[in-house]
Amino acid sequence: MSGKITQEDLDFAIVDGRQSPTAAAVQRGVCRLLIHMGFAPLTEFSLKTGRRIDVAGINAKGEIIAVEIKSSLTDFRADQKWEDYLDFCDRFFFAVPMEFPRDVLPEETGLIVADQFGAEILRDSPEDRLPAARRKAVTLLFARVAARRAHLAIDSGV
Template identity: 60%
Template sequence: MPETLPEPREDGRQSPTARAVQRGVLRHLSARGLVGVPEFCLVSGRRADILAVDGRGEISIVEIKSSVTDFRTDLKWPDYRAYCDRLLFAVPLDFPVEILPEETGLLVADAFGAELLRPAPAHPLPAATRKALMLRFAHTAASRLAALYDPELTRYSL
């Protein structure tokens, strides 16, 4: 009998559209050899929608925009450049992509997958920043996985 894995809990911060885009983007990234952590807290206090790492250690941040209003009112995305090698937007299929900045990558997505419409230009991270992000990524991912298996683990954290 196959092992049944626990289901991640919704965090209540995202709209159904944003959750669908997130799921499709995570599938897209996985199919290309990247692993992503949603709602990744950066040392700046900002929260990246998805921080993903490939097999070479290159770090991408995907900023999800579920609507034009979401894009126009959320101006924090340029701050993410300091924490990634590549920055991309991910939007639903009906989003008017021409309003998004051309200096970022672009994915269109639904709950079943995503398509890369524009690759993200590379802007390599300094080695110390990359190391710090990789350690934070590993710790965050391992902590979340452990909490899925035992939700009471957070009671024992310092």
């Protein structure tokens, strides 16, 4: 991440706006759940690999959660990059709306059902602890992105 403010920084400072209304509702509910669980959520978190996690969260112990939102069966079938996120989190979840056909989701992942008001974990994610060096790199990236977005929310003229 360079010191220069990018268009991506500006786009995410206020509202992402790229997702469908269903995905936006699920995202809101997931973020509320993560906050309730003691995690600080960050939406559309871009990794060094170029992949973007729909919602990432970090807690006071440094545990990192990744959440991939799937708004429909078509969305799930068209996008099979979720395994690329496993090396960047301790726990991985799919988050879906209530009407999503859950039997198609991999059993080895966590499962969250959400709407705009909140979310519930239906299946916990197995924990696969990150190596220390990877944890440090992801944590620093998370902190820098979050701080940049917080600043842009109050001063978009940078």
